Amino acid sequence: MATIQQVAEAFSTHRYSEVYPxxxxxxxxxxxxxxxxxGRDQVIQACEGALQQLSRSTTxxxxxxxxVSADAVAVDAIARYVDQKWQSSFVSSCDIFEFVQGTLTNITSYTQEIDSSTIR
Structure with missing residues (x-):
């Protein structure tokens, strides 16, 4: 059984299929x-759509x-995405995950494209 931290980290690193269960x-x-x-179906549909877009770039x-707390995980990340034309974009994100008895009930995602000069 995965921990809530492992589930949250899988989601934030786009390994969505690991999160679906x-x-x-x-x-x-x-x-x-x-x-x-x-609902589960809408979330999975959005994840699958994101994976299609991500398949055209590297992360x-x-x-x-x-x-991590007893029933929540927050993940703060900065990712660099490089598309097939070698163009880069940088995205800062914070995902907050809420769990009830090991089941993911709420996700809140804040994302913002940023300039690479602001990364420390």
Missing amino acids: FLHPEVSWTLVGAARLE QFLRFKAI
């Missing part, structure tokens, strides 16, 4: 400023820190 049927995913997804995590 832990999704509560009524999970919600808030993409702050963009959308709110309700390198420049920062990856997890903070």
Whole structure:
């Protein structure tokens, strides 16, 4: 059985299929400023769509820190994405995961594309 930290880290590193067994049927995913997804099916559909987009690029995590409590995990990350034309983009993100008895019930994601000169 995976720990809540392992589930959260898998999600934040785009290893979504590892997370699917832990999704509560009524999970919600808030993409702050963009959308709110309700239910396991919507979350999986969004993850699969993201994987299709990510398949056209490589990902390198420049920062990856997890903070864990008894029923929640926060992951702060900065990732560099390089597309097939060798163009880079940098994204800072913070994902907050809430669990009930090891089942993922809520995800809140904050993401912002950033300038590479701001990375420390």
